[in-house]
Amino acid sequence: MIEVKNLIKSFDENEIVKDVSTTFVKGKTNLIIGQSGSGKTVLLKCLLGLYAPDSGEIIYDGISNKMMNDSNKTLLRREMGMVFQGSALFDSMTVLENVQFPLTMLTEKDDDEIRQRAEIAIQRVELEKDYKKLPSELSGGMQKRVAIARAIVMNPKYLFCDEPNSGLDPKTAIIIDKLIQEITKEFNITTIINSHDMNSVMEIGEKILFLVNGEKNWEGTNKEIFKTNNQSISDFVYSSELLKKVKKYL
Amino acid sequence: MFYLSDIGKYFIMIRMSFFKPSKWKILRKLIFKEINDLIIESIPIVSILSFFIGAVISIQTALNLSSPFLSKSLIGFATRQSVILEFAPTFMSIIMAGKVGSFITSSIGTMRVTEQIDALEVMGINPLNYLVFPKIIALLFYPFVITISMFIAIFGGFLAMTFAGVSGEAFITGIQMDFEPYHIIYAYIKTFLFAIILATVPSFHGFYMKGGALEVGKASTLSFVWTSIIIIVVNFITTQLLLS
Numbered sequence: 449m450i451e452v453k454n455l456i457k458s459f460d461e462n463e464i465v466k467d468v469s470t471t472f473v474k475g476k477t478n479l480i481i482g483q484s485g486s487g488k489t490v491l492l493k494c495l496l497g498l499y500a501p502d503s504g505e506i507i508y509d510g511i512s513n514k515m516m517n518d519s520n521k522t523l524l525r526r527e528m529g530m531v532f533q534g535s536a537l538f539d540s541m542t543v544l545e546n547v548q549f550p551l552t553m554l555t556e557k558d559d560d561e562i563r564q565r566a567e568i569a570i571q572r573v574e575l576e577k578d579y580k581k582l583p584s585e586l587s588g589g590m591q592k593r594v595a596i597a598r599a600i601v602m603n604p605k606y607l608f609c610d611e612p613n614s615g616l617d618p619k620t621a622i623i624i625d626k627l628i629q630e631i632t633k634e635f636n637i638t639t640i641i642n643s644h645d646m647n648s649v650m651e652i653g654e655k656i657l658f659l660v661n662g663e664k665n666w667e668g669t670n671k672e673i674f675k676t677n678n679q680s681i682s683d684f685v686y687s688s689e690l691l692k693k694v695k696k697y698l
Numbered sequence: 699m700f701y702l703s704d705i706g707k708y709f710i711m712i713r714m715s716f717f718k719p720s721k722w723k724i725l726r727k728l729i730f731k732e733i734n735d736l737i738i739e740s741i742p743i744v745s746i747l748s749f750f751i752g753a754v755i756s757i758q759t760a761l762n763l764s765s766p767f768l769s770k771s772l773i774g775f776a777t778r779q780s781v782i783l784e785f786a787p788t789f790m791s792i793i794m795a796g797k798v799g800s801f802i803t804s805s806i807g808t809m810r811v812t813e814q815i816d817a818l819e820v821m822g823i824n825p826l827n828y829l830v831f832p833k834i835i836a837l838l839f840y841p842f843v844i845t846i847s848m849f850i851a852i853f854g855g856f857l858a859m860t861f862a863g864v865s866g867e868a869f870i871t872g873i874q875m876d877f878e879p880y881h882i883i884y885a886y887i888k889t890f891l892f893a894i895i896l897a898t899v900p901s902f903h904g905f906y907m908k909g910g911a912l913e914v915g916k917a918s919t920l921s922f923v924w925t926s927i928i929i930i931v932v933n934f935i936t937t938q939l940l941l942s
Contacts, residue, residue, distance in 0.1 A: 496820055522718075525822035536813035550821050553720060608820075 449474045450495060450606065450638055455504035457490055464490045466662040467504070474509075474638045477629050477652040481643055482659035483684065488642045489610060491659070495640060496528060496608055497521055509605065526554055529599030529637075531609040531628075535591040537583040537598070543570065544579040547597045554602070569597040573627065589620035593627070600631055607632065607639040618647060625652045646685060649673065658684065708902050715831045718824035725832060732836035736798050737843060743797060744790060744847050751789070752851030753858035755780050756869075760862065770864050774872020777855035779881075786847040787885045788933050791892040794843075795925035799900035802833060803921040806904030807914040815905070830901045840893035841886055848885075884940045891932055899925045 450472040457465040465487045472478040472495075480488045493499045495506060497513070506513045508524060516524065537546050547566040551557060557565070570579050573593035583591055592612055599607055609628060613621030629652045632639040641648065649656060653670035658681050666681045673685060719725065759776040806829055809815050818825040852873060859869045903921035907913055 498816065498819060522822045525820060528820060530817065530820040532813040532817060534813055536817040538814055538817075539808075539812075553724060553823055554821065 449509055450640070451505075451507040452491075452495070453505040453507070455491070455494060455506065456502045457487075457494055457499055458502055464662050465494065465501075468657075468659070468662075468664050469504075470657050470664060470667060472638055472640050473655050475633060475636045476639070476654040477632050478638070478640045478655040478657070479643055479649060479653045480640065480657045480659065481649060481653075481684070482665075483644065486659040487662035488644075488659055490662075492608060492610060492640065492642045495606075496530065497525060526602060527605040529602065529604035529607045531592065531595045531599050531607070531612050533611045533614055535583070535588075535595040537591055537594055539583055542580050542582055543575060543586070543594050543597075546583070546594055547579075547601050550598065550602050566597075566601055569601040570594075572600070572631070573597045588615050589617075589624060592616065592624050596624075596627060596631065600635065603635065605637055607637050609639070609641040609643075611642055611644070613643070613645055613648060621645065621647060622651060628652065646688070649685070707906065708898070711826060711830065711902055711905065712834075712898055714824070715826040715834065717827065719827050719831070720823065724828075728828070728832035729835050732832045733839055735801070736833065736836050737839045740794060740797060740843055741846060743793075744843055745850050747793060748786070748790070748847040748851040749854035751785060752777065752781060752854030755785065755851070756855030756858050757862065760859065760864065769872075770868040771872035771875060773859055773864060774855070774869035775875045776872075777869075778852055778873040781848055781851040781855075782881055782885050785851060786844050787888045787892065788929065790844060790847050791889070791896065791929050792926050794840075794892075794896055795900075795922050795929060798837075798896055799921050799925045800918045802897070802900035803904040803907075803918045804914055806830075806901055807907045807917045810905065810907055811910055811914060826905070830898070830905070833901060834894065834897045837893040837897040838890075840896065841889045844885070844889045884936075887940065888933060888936050891936060892929055895925060895928050895932065899928055 452468055452470050452472075455465055455468045456463065468487075468491060480491060482488050490499060494501050501513075511520075511524075513521075538549065541549065544563070544566055547569050548562050551562040551565060555562070567576070567579070570576055573596050575590060575593050575597065578586065578590065583594065586594065596612075607628070612628060613624050616624060625648050628639060628641065631637070641652070643649070650670055653673065656666075656668055656670065656673060657664060658666040658678075660680050666676065666678045668676065673681060676682065720728075756773050756777045759773045759780075760770075763770070763772055806815075809829070815825045815829075818828055856866060856869050856873075860866050900918075900921040903917045903924070907917040909916075
């Protein structure tokens with residue numbers, strides 16, 4: 449579980465994240481949603497420790513970021529897995545090498561054990577036939593799967609995904625969303641997904657935080673989101689013509 | 699103020715590249731890869747350029763020594779001095795700023811654009827140690843490239859003169875004439891400094907670049923410009939300090 453208390457982050461006097469407080473639940477897929485420029489990525493990067501908050505507190509399973517020194521932060525990062533928007537796979541490495549990379553770099557395990565663990569992660573994302581391929585030989589969806597395998601190979605306590613289905617067709621996007629949700633349950637991890645995709649919200653939004661201009665505007669579940677009277681979230685959810693038509697039948 | 703903060707950032711980057719080292723097993727592999735990419739793969743172009751430029755230096759020197767009172771051995775002497783003092787260390791380093799420097803900036807810059815550097819940071823790996831440190835170590839072998847350049851350039855001069863009908867013996871006498879070992883030391887001190895510049899300035903431009911694919915190209919050009927300028931300025935300072 450990750451608790452965020454009164455988090456503020458600014459760049460050059462521009463307050464990007466404004467006094468956000470929330471809780472991201474363990475074993476559930478937590479979504480941060482909002483329009484582009486609403487502060488989702490900055491909040492995610494604060495949670496990852498890539499940006500230091502100006503004020504406020506982030507508590508990772510009872511341990512506050514304020515209590516951590518540099519070595520504690522390094523250890524915490526090893527408990528985090530991240531799926532980047534563009535997958536961020538290492539171009540010159542094969543699928544297997546990409547997945548093995550964190551184990552090779554950060555653990556003292558021997559080569560056989562590293563390979564075994566990487567193969568388990570690759571099997572979990574159903575890419576066992578492609579482990580010798582380079583990222584350039586994979587489709588966008590397959591690259592996302594490799595990124596997920598690399599993120600879970602260290603058995604993380606926290607999984608962060610930055611728009612994991614951007615650039616994917618709707619069917620593949622749902623497959624990736626479902627995969628992330630299954631992995632969250634299977635490994636009982638705290639998963640935080642940054643998204644503005646309404647399909648993801650409906651499919652896997654077990655806990656949703658809605659940001660408007662860096663402020664928390666609404667939070668709830670995917671079931672509650674369609675019943676809320678909050679105008680901002682309703683405008684966001686029903687922004688497409690298709691969903692406006694669906695709303696008429698609800 | 700902008701340049702001052704960049705200079706500070708540059709030195710912090712160099713310092714940080716020695717911190718939180720990756721496992722030696724991994725670093726060793728990366729260093730060998732960089733030696734191959736930056737040193738071994740530069741030898742063919744350095745050899746070709748050195749051969750022809752050495753030849754041109756000797757032809758132009760010969761052209762200016764038309765007086766029958768001047769010994770032909772002076773062609774060898776002038777070629778040796780030009781190659782060792784200036785052409786091999788400085789001129790080659792500027793060419794390498796284009797070849798090696800652009801390669802370093804574009805490879806690190808692409809990693810920045812495609813979030814691969816962010817991925818390293820999230821994993822708790824020091825990206826500067828992983829990406830920049832092996833390049834610094836690999837370029838410590840750069841004097842080896844410059845040694846090859848010196849030999850081939852002088853050999854190019856020798857062949858050009860032989861084809862032009864100047865006695866090879868006179869040329870060899872010239873390259874042995876008034877040999878000052880300190881000039882070699884001076885050349886290698888410069889080469890060592892240029893090696894550090896070649897590894898770090900392009901890395902800086904790649905690592906701290908912002909934007910997308912277009913900016914990678916811009917960063918590579920900027921990196922070449924700055925590396926060349928810094929090499930020329932450092933060349934002047936070292937020459938002033940060591941030779942004047």
